[in-house]
Structure formats: C-alpha cells, structure tokens
Amino acid sequence: MKIGFLGLGGMGAGMAANLLKAGHQLCVWNRSPALAEPLLAQGATLAAEPQQAFDADVVVTMLADDAATRSVVLDSGALASAKPGLIHLGMATLSAAFVTELVERHRECGATYIAAPVFGRVEVAAAGKLNILAAGPLEAIDKVQPLLDAMGQKTWPLGEDPLSAVAVKIAGNFMIASAIEAMGEAAALTQSYGVAPAQFLEIMGNTLFNAPVYRNYGAQIAERRYEPAGFRLVLGLKDVGLALAAGQSRHVPLPFASVLRDNLLEAIAQGDGERDWAALAQVAMRRSGQD
Amino acid sequence: MKIGFLGLGGMGAGMAANLLKAGHQLCVWNRSPALAEPLLAQGATLAAEPQQAFDADVVVTMLADDAATRSVVLDSGALASAKPGLIHLGMATLSAAFVTELVERHRECGATYIAAPVFGRVEVAAAGKLNILAAGPLEAIDKVQPLLDAMGQKTWPLGEDPLSAVAVKIAGNFMIASAIEAMGEAAALTQSYGVAPAQFLEIMGNTLFNAPVYRNYGAQIAERRYEPAGFRLVLGLKDVGLALAAGQSRHVPLPFASVLRDNLLEAIAQGDGERDWAALAQVAMRRSGQD
Amino acid sequence: MKIGFLGLGGMGAGMAANLLKAGHQLCVWNRSPALAEPLLAQGATLAAEPQQAFDADVVVTMLADDAATRSVVLDSGALASAKPGLIHLGMATLSAAFVTELVERHRECGATYIAAPVFGRVEVAAAGKLNILAAGPLEAIDKVQPLLDAMGQKTWPLGEDPLSAVAVKIAGNFMIASAIEAMGEAAALTQSYGVAPAQFLEIMGNTLFNAPVYRNYGAQIAERRYEPAGFRLVLGLKDVGLALAAGQSRHVPLPFASVLRDNLLEAIAQGDGERDWAALAQVAMRRSGQD
Amino acid sequence: MKIGFLGLGGMGAGMAANLLKAGHQLCVWNRSPALAEPLLAQGATLAAEPQQAFDADVVVTMLADDAATRSVVLDSGALASAKPGLIHLGMATLSAAFVTELVERHRECGATYIAAPVFGRVEVAAAGKLNILAAGPLEAIDKVQPLLDAMGQKTWPLGEDPLSAVAVKIAGNFMIASAIEAMGEAAALTQSYGVAPAQFLEIMGNTLFNAPVYRNYGAQIAERRYEPAGFRLVLGLKDVGLALAAGQSRHVPLPFASVLRDNLLEAIAQGDGERDWAALAQVAMRRSGQD
Structure with missing residues (x-):
C-alpha cells in the first residue's frame, strides 16, 4: 500500500513516524521541507509537490486548517490528479462546511474521503496513543484500519457520514x-x-x-x-x-x-x-x- | 464528647450512622422524628427539640438549606441555649451571606462555627467516603477531626475563614x-x-x-x-x-x-x-x- | 383629605412639592429632617415619627428601596398603627416579593396598598410630569387620582393587582x-x-x-x-x-x-x-x- | 452623468425611481428583468448584462448580500470591464470583510468604491427619505451627492474609509x-x-x-x-x-x-x-x- 502523508507539524510528524515504525512506506510532503528530514532518515521519501504525495493508494492529511487543506489538496490540483480509488484520511480539525465540500469533490474524482480527526496532543501523537474518530464508507475504513491502529490507541467508529466524526x-x-x-x-x-x-x-x-x-x-x-x-x-x-x-x-x-x-x-x-x-x-x- | 446531630435526610442519616459506627454517642434530632428510628436502633438518643441536641460539645447540622438551618439553629433558640465552647460543624450547602451571619451569631454566643460542606451523594455519605471541605478556627477543627474522619475519606483544610469552604x-x-x-x-x-x-x-x-x-x-x-x-x-x-x-x-x-x-x-x-x-x-x- | 408623605430625596421632594402646590395638606417625614425644610416653608407639617405621617387618609412613600420601606413602614409600627381605611401609595421601585408581602400586611391592617411606581428622573418629578404606573383596588385608585394628577403627566392604569405595576x-x-x-x-x-x-x-x-x-x-x-x-x-x-x-x-x-x-x-x-x-x-x- | 443601477428589489426599485424623478439617466439591471419594467416606463434603459450597467460614470448597487454582489460585480467581469474613474456606490448591507476586498479590487481597476448603506425600509426608500451613511474618498462623495440627495433625506458623512459606514x-x-x-x-x-x-x-x-x-x-x-x-x-x-x-x-x-x-x-x-x-x-x- 502506497501512502502519502501531508502536514508534518507537531502532530503530523509523530503520526507519520508511527506509520513508518509499523512498516508502512510513506511519501511525505510539507510546505517547509526541512521538517521532513527526521522522517526521511526513518525511510520516508520526499514529495516535491503535493501531487506526488497524492500518487498513492491512501493519503493522510494533517494540515493546519481549512485554508491550508484547501490550498494543498484542492487548489494545487493534487486531488484532481489522484488516481481513481484513492482513500483520503483527513485527520486535521476542519469545519463541517469544508468537509461537506471535500466529500463532494472527492466523489467527483472517484476518490473516498474519510474524516478521522483525533483527540490528543503532540506527545500523545508521538506515542501512537491518539483517540481517533473515524467516519466514512465502512469498506474504506476497513482498508485503512492498520494505519489508524499504528497512530492511535483506539478508533471510535462513527458511521458512514464523515460529518459525524x-x-x-x-x-x-x-x-x-x-x-x-x-x-x-x-x-x-x-x-x-x-x-x-x-x-x-x-x-x-x-x-x-x-x-x-x-x-x-x-x-x-x-x-x-x-x-x-x-x-x-x-x-x-x-x-x-x-x-x-x-x-x-x-x-x-x-x-x-x-x-x-x-x-x-x-x-x-x-x-x-x-x-x-x-x-x-x-x-x-x-x-x-x-x- | 457529647455530639448532637440535626438533619437526618438521605445525606445526614448516612453521616450520623458512620459517627455511631465509629463509637461516638449521638443525640439526634429531625423535624420528622420517624427518620431517626434506624439511628436509635444503633444506639443514638432522640432529642425532642433542637435545644436538646445543642446541649453538646459538638453539634453537626445537615439541614436542607439556609431557611431550615435558620429555623432550627437560630429561631428555635437552640444556639442561644448552647453551652459556651460549643463547636458547630455546619455540613450542608449554605449561602455565603448566611454563613457570615452564622459565624457572627456563634461568636456572640461563645460558640465556634466550622463550615464543613461535602462533595458526594447519598451512597457516598453512607459509605463514609465523602470529601469534606473544612474551614474555621484550626484548634476547633483539630478537635472534630475524628468525626470528620468517620464521615469522609478525606478532609480538605481551607484555613480559618469558614467562607472559604x-x-x-x-x-x-x-x-x-x-x-x-x-x-x-x-x-x-x-x-x-x-x-x-x-x-x-x-x-x-x-x-x-x-x-x-x-x-x-x-x-x-x-x-x-x-x-x-x-x-x-x-x-x-x-x-x-x-x-x-x-x-x-x-x-x-x-x-x-x-x-x-x-x-x-x-x-x-x-x-x-x-x-x-x-x-x-x-x-x-x-x-x-x-x- | 389628610396626606402623609414619607421619603424626601430628590424624587420625593419634587413630588411632595407638587402635591402642596395643588392645594393638598401634607404631613411629611424624612429620616434626615433637614430635607423637609423647603416643604415646611410651603405649608407642610413635620412628622417626628413615621407613625405620625401614617395618621392620615392617604400615605405616599418614596423611600430608597425594600429595606428602607420595610424599616419605615413595617418595623417602625407605622402601618400597624394606621387607622382603618388607609390608602398607601407606594411609589418607589420595590421588589415583587416585597410588594407581595406589603399587600398582605396592609390587608391584615384593613389598609389598602396601591403600587404606583414612576418613570422620570428628578427634574421630571419636580415638573410634575412623571409617568405613573398604578395598580390596586380601582375604587382606591379613583380616590387618589387627584394626587396622581398633581404629580404626573399621565397615570397608566394596570388593573387591580399591585404586582402588575x-x-x-x-x-x-x-x-x-x-x-x-x-x-x-x-x-x-x-x-x-x-x-x-x-x-x-x-x-x-x-x-x-x-x-x-x-x-x-x-x-x-x-x-x-x-x-x-x-x-x-x-x-x-x-x-x-x-x-x-x-x-x-x-x-x-x-x-x-x-x-x-x-x-x-x-x-x-x-x-x-x-x-x-x-x-x-x-x-x-x-x-x-x-x- | 451616466448612471448604472443594479438590484431592483423592494429597496432598489424605490431608490432608482427617485433618481429618475430627479432627472438622472439610468441604465438598470436586475437578475430577473421583469422587475425593471416600471423603471423602463419611467425612462430607464435596460442592461442585458451587468457589464453594460457598469459602462457608466457612477454605478449604484443594491443587491441582496455579499454573495449576490460578488457574483454580479466581480465574477461577472463587470468591474474589470468598467472604465477608469468609475465611482461605485455600494448601498446594500455587506460584510466588513467583503467591503475590504471590494475596496482593494476597485483600486486595482482604477475605480472608486463608496460605502453608502442606508437606514429605512421599503416605503422610506420609495419616499426618498432614507438616512444614508456615506464613507469613501471625499471628492468622489461630492460628485455623487446629488444622487444621494435624490434618494435620502440626509447623508451622514463618515470619513474616507468605507468600512466606517x-x-x-x-x-x-x-x-x-x-x-x-x-x-x-x-x-x-x-x-x-x-x-x-x-x-x-x-x-x-x-x-x-x-x-x-x-x-x-x-x-x-x-x-x-x-x-x-x-x-x-x-x-x-x-x-x-x-x-x-x-x-x-x-x-x-x-x-x-x-x-x-x-x-x-x-x-x-x-x-x-x-x-x-x-x-x-x-x-x-x-x-x-x-x-
């Protein structure tokens, strides 16, 4: 499974590291690439552009907010260039209105959006002990469950509608x-x-x-x-x-x-x-x- | 140590029972005396009037509210008839204004008022596991500490001013x-x-x-x-x-x-x-x- | 018609002066009697005690608040000593709870309480241009209407229950x-x-x-x-x-x-x-x- | 002076009619053109597209909200096509954030934005009796003052920053x-x-x-x-x-x-x-x- 990971701030860095530790291959992207270096040392590859990270089976985003996510996922053309069947795990805290839009845009591209925001601060993310709230098509959640297990102590399933999470x-x-x-x-x-x-x-x-x-x-x-x-x-x-x-x-x-x-x-x-x-x-x- | 206990509702009944279990002698009073019966069976004596319960070294009140406490403690003449040196443990939830008045009235009578309200519901009171907030003259609190220990799992000392508790x-x-x-x-x-x-x-x-x-x-x-x-x-x-x-x-x-x-x-x-x-x-x- | 007037602060002084101007005889009382002097110069007589002012057909009170009114009307014994049939025009801003009590106490004494609070500041009171909200037994209001007319530009009738005003x-x-x-x-x-x-x-x-x-x-x-x-x-x-x-x-x-x-x-x-x-x-x- | 007027709802229709009555020539536009008919009967001409109405010395907009204004003024290309020196009187109630953006976009186009929202409902607009709050470059406001006078009973000048109005x-x-x-x-x-x-x-x-x-x-x-x-x-x-x-x-x-x-x-x-x-x-x- 090819995994892209975008957003390597305090939270994202710890989550990505736990994915690597669990044996997954990651192509990582961050606006400021310097933050990617520790992960590259752990075996990740670096994406020069968001599109490159979106050339994956699963992409995880942990970007700052609506605006950053819009810029990286939509405005950059990354989502539009994704291959059909992509599963996108959106783990940042986003607005209900923007997630509504994201779900629609993914559907148009043949991709699947799962909302999977988390409870836990930076040190919890680093320890892989997050509580993860997951909502989206159940089949897709099943596929990414190993990733969620690597990042969190528990996944709380919230049904098929991403807005619930x-x-x-x-x-x-x-x-x-x-x-x-x-x-x-x-x-x-x-x-x-x-x-x-x-x-x-x-x-x-x-x-x-x-x-x-x-x-x-x-x-x-x-x-x-x-x-x-x-x-x-x-x-x-x-x-x-x-x-x-x-x-x-x-x-x-x-x-x-x-x-x-x-x-x-x-x-x-x-x-x-x-x-x-x-x-x-x-x-x-x-x-x-x-x- | 002669102890009076007034107010045998759900909370008070459990607290009084724990005092009896710890070997203290209690003279109990309740507006409706029927509620005193289980305690009499455990060795308490019954006060016919509040004054009788106030003929004690320490009196504990667990009455419903400001109005009930005013009626039983002040308006009945019980406090006025108390012997000098009485320590009054007020354990109900009362208003700051009324406790201010109580402190003053006790001082006038040569008695000492300790505010000792509690956290915990009826079943916690019955189990002797209350958290007790105690504030008043320290020497007086020391004297009643065995009583507090019989009723609570822990006493949280809050200094000399009853209003703090x-x-x-x-x-x-x-x-x-x-x-x-x-x-x-x-x-x-x-x-x-x-x-x-x-x-x-x-x-x-x-x-x-x-x-x-x-x-x-x-x-x-x-x-x-x-x-x-x-x-x-x-x-x-x-x-x-x-x-x-x-x-x-x-x-x-x-x-x-x-x-x-x-x-x-x-x-x-x-x-x-x-x-x-x-x-x-x-x-x-x-x-x-x-x- | 013998009229007592109690409370000669900024508002009360103006209202009493307007009653005098309209030809009524007033027996006035104020905690600090110095404030009565201008009214005495206009023909009022001075009550040494509240009871004296309550020896009247109609009494008007414009005291500071609940506490002042309670002290002057109830605790002083003035109401208790009033002659049967007294009409009391309470024109200060009092609490609903206290007016409920006042109504009851007046009934017990054979007196009638009319709530007649006002809109208007000191200069409006001096000009006799208050808006008066009047509620109480209609017959009693009819009797005092000339007084209300002397103090206000308009009386707004609010029915028989003083609490409405x-x-x-x-x-x-x-x-x-x-x-x-x-x-x-x-x-x-x-x-x-x-x-x-x-x-x-x-x-x-x-x-x-x-x-x-x-x-x-x-x-x-x-x-x-x-x-x-x-x-x-x-x-x-x-x-x-x-x-x-x-x-x-x-x-x-x-x-x-x-x-x-x-x-x-x-x-x-x-x-x-x-x-x-x-x-x-x-x-x-x-x-x-x-x- | 060539005047465009966009937005002929209840408010806009009355305002435009008053401009016509005052002798101004208007080119009007409304999303639903039927609403323009009474004005055409009074001498206005009809713009088929917003751009046409923006081909003017002064344009007045009274559109429903931010979204409608954005669509008609910006997204349609109307502002971009305006001739240099255009004065835009924005009279609807818009958000501070959107007006900030509008001011900037007008500056880029060599146009001037005046915020001129109004107090008054439909019947007041019809009577030409609005209170108009006007803020923007003073020279520009001077130029449109005759228009404001035709629509309102009074203009309240609020300085040069449109956000103040x-x-x-x-x-x-x-x-x-x-x-x-x-x-x-x-x-x-x-x-x-x-x-x-x-x-x-x-x-x-x-x-x-x-x-x-x-x-x-x-x-x-x-x-x-x-x-x-x-x-x-x-x-x-x-x-x-x-x-x-x-x-x-x-x-x-x-x-x-x-x-x-x-x-x-x-x-x-x-x-x-x-x-x-x-x-x-x-x-x-x-x-x-x-x-």
Whole structure:
C-alpha cells in the first residue's frame, strides 16, 4: 500500500513516524521541507509537490486548517490528479462546511474521503496513543484500519457520514474550552473568598473532576503557566468558531460557546492570543479586578 | 464528647450512622422524628427539640438549606441555649451571606462555627467516603477531626475563614452544572449531525472526560433517565443562585453561571423542575427542535 | 383629605412639592429632617415619627428601596398603627416579593396598598410630569387620582393587582439598561472601525432611536460624562436584580438581564459603581482594549 | 452623468425611481428583468448584462448580500470591464470583510468604491427619505451627492474609509435587534405578572421609548403580527452575524449580539425563520411556557 502523508507539524510528524515504525512506506510532503528530514532518515521519501504525495493508494492529511487543506489538496490540483480509488484520511480539525465540500469533490474524482480527526496532543501523537474518530464508507475504513491502529490507541467508529466524526471532534474541543472557562470562573470566585486557585483546582482535580483535562489545565491556571503555548488561544477561538458554525447550519444554539467566543476575543484584545488557551481563565480574574 | 446531630435526610442519616459506627454517642434530632428510628436502633438518643441536641460539645447540622438551618439553629433558640465552647460543624450547602451571619451569631454566643460542606451523594455519605471541605478556627477543627474522619475519606483544610469552604463547595457545584450544560449543548450539536447522544457521551467519558461526573451524568443524559431524581433540578437552580450571590457580593461576574440560571429556569418552566438536574441537557435539545 | 408623605430625596421632594402646590395638606417625614425644610416653608407639617405621617387618609412613600420601606413602614409600627381605611401609595421601585408581602400586611391592617411606581428622573418629578404606573383596588385608585394628577403627566392604569405595576416598572428599567448596553457594544464596535462614539451615537439618536433614553444616555456615553451620577450604577445593578428575581419567581429566563448583571458587576469591580450607570458602556470599551 | 443601477428589489426599485424623478439617466439591471419594467416606463434603459450597467460614470448597487454582489460585480467581469474613474456606490448591507476586498479590487481597476448603506425600509426608500451613511474618498462623495440627495433625506458623512459606514450600518441593525429582544424579554416578564404585551408595549412606546423602532416593532409583538415579513428573521440572523464577524476581526466582544444569535437560531429551529424578525420576541415567551 502506497501512502502519502501531508502536514508534518507537531502532530503530523509523530503520526507519520508511527506509520513508518509499523512498516508502512510513506511519501511525505510539507510546505517547509526541512521538517521532513527526521522522517526521511526513518525511510520516508520526499514529495516535491503535493501531487506526488497524492500518487498513492491512501493519503493522510494533517494540515493546519481549512485554508491550508484547501490550498494543498484542492487548489494545487493534487486531488484532481489522484488516481481513481484513492482513500483520503483527513485527520486535521476542519469545519463541517469544508468537509461537506471535500466529500463532494472527492466523489467527483472517484476518490473516498474519510474524516478521522483525533483527540490528543503532540506527545500523545508521538506515542501512537491518539483517540481517533473515524467516519466514512465502512469498506474504506476497513482498508485503512492498520494505519489508524499504528497512530492511535483506539478508533471510535462513527458511521458512514464523515460529518459525524467532524461534529464529535468539534464538540469535544468545545467541551474542553467549557471546562477551562468553568475553572476560570470558579477560581475567580473562590479566590475572592481567600482560596488560592492552586488549592481550589487541586481539590477539584482530585475529587469531582479527576480527569486529565481538569488536572492539566487546572495546573496551568493555578500557576498562570501559559507559555510556551501547548495550544494557542487564537486557535481555540478558531475551534469555538467551528462549533458555532456547525451549530448554526443545523439551527443548534450553543450559549456556552457564545460566551466562550466573547471571552476568547477579550483575551486576545488583552494580549493573550499567542499564549496557551488556558489563559482564557484570566478573563474572569481580570473582570473581577483580581489579576 | 457529647455530639448532637440535626438533619437526618438521605445525606445526614448516612453521616450520623458512620459517627455511631465509629463509637461516638449521638443525640439526634429531625423535624420528622420517624427518620431517626434506624439511628436509635444503633444506639443514638432522640432529642425532642433542637435545644436538646445543642446541649453538646459538638453539634453537626445537615439541614436542607439556609431557611431550615435558620429555623432550627437560630429561631428555635437552640444556639442561644448552647453551652459556651460549643463547636458547630455546619455540613450542608449554605449561602455565603448566611454563613457570615452564622459565624457572627456563634461568636456572640461563645460558640465556634466550622463550615464543613461535602462533595458526594447519598451512597457516598453512607459509605463514609465523602470529601469534606473544612474551614474555621484550626484548634476547633483539630478537635472534630475524628468525626470528620468517620464521615469522609478525606478532609480538605481551607484555613480559618469558614467562607472559604463555603465558596469551594458552591464553586464545585457550579462546575458540575457547567459540565452538564456543556454535555447538553455538545450532545445537541452532535445529534444534529447524526450521532446518538449515547455514543457521543460514551466517547467523551472514556477519552477526554474520564471522570465520574461526566460518566454518570453522561449516562443519564444519554438515556434521558431523569427520574427518580438524585438531585432535583430546582435545587440545582438554588445552588447556581448561591454561586451568583456569592460572586455578586465580591463583584465577580460569572457568565457561565448566568447561562445556567436562565436555562434552569427554562427547564422548570417546561416542567422539569422535579426531575434530576441532568435534565438541564434537554434545554439544548428542545431549543434546537430535537426533543 | 389628610396626606402623609414619607421619603424626601430628590424624587420625593419634587413630588411632595407638587402635591402642596395643588392645594393638598401634607404631613411629611424624612429620616434626615433637614430635607423637609423647603416643604415646611410651603405649608407642610413635620412628622417626628413615621407613625405620625401614617395618621392620615392617604400615605405616599418614596423611600430608597425594600429595606428602607420595610424599616419605615413595617418595623417602625407605622402601618400597624394606621387607622382603618388607609390608602398607601407606594411609589418607589420595590421588589415583587416585597410588594407581595406589603399587600398582605396592609390587608391584615384593613389598609389598602396601591403600587404606583414612576418613570422620570428628578427634574421630571419636580415638573410634575412623571409617568405613573398604578395598580390596586380601582375604587382606591379613583380616590387618589387627584394626587396622581398633581404629580404626573399621565397615570397608566394596570388593573387591580399591585404586582402588575411593579412588573412594568422593573421591566422598563431593564429595557433602559438594555439600551445602554446595546449602545456601549455598538459604540465599541464602530470605534474599532474609526468612528467616534459621539458621531455614531448622534446618528443613532437622530435616526432609528430618536427617543430621550437614547439621546440622553448616548450623549453621556459619547462624552464619557459619568459624574455626577444621575442614577448610580450600583442602583442599576439593584434594579436589574429586581428584574431577575421577578423573572425567577415566575420562571421567566431573561438572558439580556443576565448579561447586564455580569457587566454591571464588572463595572463595579473596575471602580465605576458610584458613577452614572451609563458607565456600563465602558465595559465593552475596556474589554476590547479601547478604554 | 451616466448612471448604472443594479438590484431592483423592494429597496432598489424605490431608490432608482427617485433618481429618475430627479432627472438622472439610468441604465438598470436586475437578475430577473421583469422587475425593471416600471423603471423602463419611467425612462430607464435596460442592461442585458451587468457589464453594460457598469459602462457608466457612477454605478449604484443594491443587491441582496455579499454573495449576490460578488457574483454580479466581480465574477461577472463587470468591474474589470468598467472604465477608469468609475465611482461605485455600494448601498446594500455587506460584510466588513467583503467591503475590504471590494475596496482593494476597485483600486486595482482604477475605480472608486463608496460605502453608502442606508437606514429605512421599503416605503422610506420609495419616499426618498432614507438616512444614508456615506464613507469613501471625499471628492468622489461630492460628485455623487446629488444622487444621494435624490434618494435620502440626509447623508451622514463618515470619513474616507468605507468600512466606517459599513460598521455604523451593521451596528445600527444590531441595536434594532437588541431592542426587539429587550421588548420580548420584558413582555414575557410583565405578562407573567398579568400585563398584556399590548398594554406594556404601548406604555413603553409612549413614555421611555418614544421612537419608531419601539413603537412599530412593539405593535407587531403585541399583536403577534409576524406575517407578511417586513424583514425576514433569517436575514436578521445574517445581520447579527455581520456584527459578530466585524467585531471578531477587531477583537470586540459583543455579548448582546451573541445572545441574539443564539435566540435567532432557536427561533429558526422552532419554525419562525421566514416570519418577520420581530418574532424573535416569541423566544422569551416560549421559554417561559407562555406561548
């Protein structure tokens, strides 16, 4: 099976490395080719252009966003030049509207699009322990299952409609943002009664909310440790925007997402856009005069 | 050590039983004395009036709310009749304003008020596995530590100001409500893309949000299992109101709590007030025409 | 007709003066009696205690809020000592819950409570041009109509239930606060595109929103003229709280009021509590980094 | 002066007729040419293609939205074929992002773009009484002033940056939507206390809020008269979206706009999308169980 892999940022590099380790042959492409070098040392070949990577049985994309994916997959002519029967595993977080368009464009080209976004940060990707949300034609998913197994600890099947996986990914990120906001407001409240955020968030993370999302973001908030950014706040705004847009097209109001959007904008206006999105918690502190 | 225990509802009954099991002598009181019978069988004595239970070295109250506590502790004259040096362990969820008043009234009577609200539902109370948030004069807390140990798996010390424990309890409940709302909105969003809430919430509870709050409320939401109520939605509104009031007196805006308040009111207007507060999730479903 | 008048602040002083001008005899009371002097010069007599003012056929109260009214009318024993048949015109802005209690207490004393809150600021009260919202037993309203006519340009009858007038007053103040917030957000938006708030708000006040509320508050916002306060922001928070509480007891969610509450709290935390409530508009400016 | 006019819907037809009445020569275009007929009878000539209408000194566009304007002005090649020096008066409500693009594209073609959106509905356009917000190169505005005078009662100059006029228009519509929502919530609140919306809104429209926006929308809400739609609710959602997007690109949070967006989505989900956007008021009624 000939595999193309496009997008070698923090996430993509780890995922591609795990495919190589599992014995697959990869032709990799990245806008900045320097990032491909470690993979070439592990046996990958380099594509000079996206089209070259698309000359494959399966192509995996892990590009930054809608715009990058549109540019590399559609505008470059890569998809149009793909051979019939290509299976495209789209693993980045994309909008519901753009995935709708991608599915249609693939159908026109005789290719198959599988949405397979993931939960997990860079270190999880490197460890091959991602949770993968997969939706698309079942036969195609079966074919790429060995690839998914090499990249993730578990594949969560979500049926034949790629949008289902997209929606779950977007909704999950919205829930993370909601947890951060709830911690931020609660920490501002308890601090106003003399409780240090570190103490409050330690209690929460060890009692009611004993989950990594709360413990990890809780520790960041407690220490005001927002740099370096694990996930930049401006990207958090983008993701909340994906939730709002996905909701709008199905007429689903999302009042928590609306609050998140407003507060993320405020955080950006106050200079926190390039910090980790846990800095959202500072909004509640600042508003109450406790920053 | 002579101990009075007032308030034998689901929570209080289990807590009092654990005190008896640990070898303490209890004089118990409940508005409806029938609920005291199992404890009398285990060796407790019955107080005919609150005053009698307050004739003790330590008194524990687990009454429904501010109003019940005011009636039993203050209006009945029980506190006024207490002997000097009484330590009062207030373990119910009360408002910051009322606890401020209680602290003052105890000081006037030569008594000591410790705020010791808890995390954990009825079955956790019965098992003696509560998480207890304790704040008050340290010497007094030391004296009652054996009692706290009999009722809880862990005591989280929060300093000398009782309001600190009150604030943490209120903030924790607010965070639970926020988690329910986030799940409700996210489930409405993903359902509109063809994903069953049961599937979505199972993924969340086993990946990002692997904590009991998410798994348990997630299962309730997935199954629309809101009866019998583990915690009635009208009480959830009361608790969110405690957070809003506590924030207001320190000028801490809580936009998520405001959304929760509006949505809980809508749930009550739509007939869900006596169901479990997980029914808050139905608001998002209903608004998007998916109920 | 013997008339008592209690509460001689900015509003009450003007209203009482207009009653005197219309030829009525007044026995006035104010916590600080110095404020009564101009009225005594116009022919009023001074009550040493509230009871004395309640020894009347009709009593008008224009006290600061629930607490002041409770203290003067109920706790002082004034109502209890009133002669049967007393008509009480409550013209201040009070909560729905407290007016419910007042109605009941008056009934017990054989007195009649009419809710008659007003729209109009101090200068309007002085000019006798208030808009008066009146609700209570119709026969009683008929009797006091000459008094209402002396104080207002128009009486808006709202039926027999005093709560109806209370609700309209509270809802009207909520709408004013909403208009201020909308202007604040809109001015922050347009300023970020290079339009001075003064220019934007002048256009609005002369086209779509050609009403005094928009023109007057718009001018204050445009000039950032928040001192001296015509209506203090902390009182604005109190009034929005009246709307939220009135809504809560009938299960009416008010999402705009929730936003207003959060933003007013933020304004107070940022130091604007004693300025005019038009300063609410600064919240949007500050959040967007434009203050 | 040769004038092209594109977009002959309700608004555009009235505006074009007023230009003809003022003695100007018009070459008109509309996607559906039948709508041009009344204007042809008044002396206009018909353009078969947009390019033909762009063969002019000044072109006025009043097309439905961004997409229609993009299709007719850019994609058709009309702008590209325009003669150097063309002045384009864009009078529809467009997004800030698209106007930014339009300005740039006109500059590239040696043409000048003036943003001149309007306040006023169809009957106001027909009467030549629009309020026109004009921003662009001052010399160009001077040249088209006679045209603006023929269409409007007043031109509000907003400087040289077309985005300023766009922002004011968008902000104004946001304020109208906020007024509708405030009326809706307030009417739900007062109705729960027994006051008919008709009575409440009549009082508001004749006292504090004596402006057409409140009186007209207030009457619609009071009578639940949402059909035929003067302005469809789905367009209201589009306009609130323009405000949110304009705010986002300058980092201006707009919490009222966020509430509006959620509530408009709910109204659409409940079947009111094609009714007048005053139907937004029904959301508050429905949520409180009063519909």
